Amino acid sequence: MDRAAGEYAEQSSLPAQRGPSGPPPHAAGVVASDAEVLAVAVPYLEEGLREGDLIALTCRPEIAHLLSDALDGLLHPVPNDPRLSLLGSRAPDVLVSCNAYLERAGETRNGRLRVLSAVDFGDDPADWREGQRFESVVNRLLDGDLVSTLCLYDRRYLPEPVIASAAATHPLLVDGGTWAASRHFQEPGDYVRSLPVPRESAEDVPPALVVEGATSLAGLRHTMGAVFERVVPDRDQRQDTLLAGAEIAANAFRHGRPPVSARVWADARTLVVTISDRGSGFADPLAGFQPAHGPDLGRGGMGLWLARKLFDHVDLLPGPDGLTVRLATRLR
Secondary structure (H helix, E strand, O other): OOHHHHHHOOOOOOOOOOOOOOOOOEEEEEEOOHHHHHHHHHHHHHHHHHHOOEEEEEOOHHHHHHHHHHOOOOOOOOOEOHHHOOOOOOHHHHHHHHHHHHHHHOOOOOOOEEEEEEOOOOOOHHHHHHHHHHHHHHHHHOOOOOEEEEEEEEOOOOOHHHHHHHHHHOOEEEEOOEEEEOOOOOOHHHHHHHOOOOOOHHHHOOOOEEEEEEOOHHHHHHHHHHHHHHHOOOHHHHHHHHHHHHHHHHHHHHHOOOOEEEEEEEOOOEEEEEEEEOOOOOOOOOOOOOOOOOOOHHHOOOHHHHHHHHOOEEEEEEEOOEEEEEEEEEOO
């Protein structure tokens, strides 16, 4: 059995279906002015206030103030929480925050959470790709009967490739108060597989570590740790990257097929780690955004989840010779 299959055989994927009378589960609105922000967002928020949904924002302060003024202060108690976006957290932590809000929503009249998100993936194209991946994945991981998210794609702040991705990653689009199915929406598994894997500058120099045919997990972990001592300056990050690398290596030994190999590249900006084995047949690109066995972490199944929490980018790369897990992160 392939290591991703072994770790994620029990991971749930909840399709985001719109209920007969509920709000849209995951929609995007492309805007280019304050007036367009209000035209898209205000009806959505007003409906949530009427219905008794728990409402949260994750957007620029100026957008939060704009919406609060338009709604005569009714949003005053509504949190504007960066932990619900990729600017404030990595993807698994966004989902943890969302689940915490869902628990609070369970105390409301209808038990529903409604999030208005002003999308911002940062300035690095590699982070744009990570954001696009996350916006696609949440279509499978969030229950559309309980969570509704409206994502604002603002042309004033976002690059065109990010704007263009909205239609592929959101099943519904809104223009003013009009909702319509996106003709360009792609199923998350297909979309995530189609995203190109960026090459980091660190990979243009000889690797700091090459291990072919590792004989034991303990030995490989020790060897990686010695290299990380040299190339990862920050002690806390060094411990995090070793933990994640060791978890992925453990999956390769436990669920993959030998030989297990590893490579590490590093420069002043970036660390890249690859762990490979000869396993074949399964490499779910949506794996690792949640623990495989849910909140019971004592049951294991946390390797890819920890890696996504501790590295900026995690990719599962199946090939004719097996599966490679590629980890990349900026160095502090």
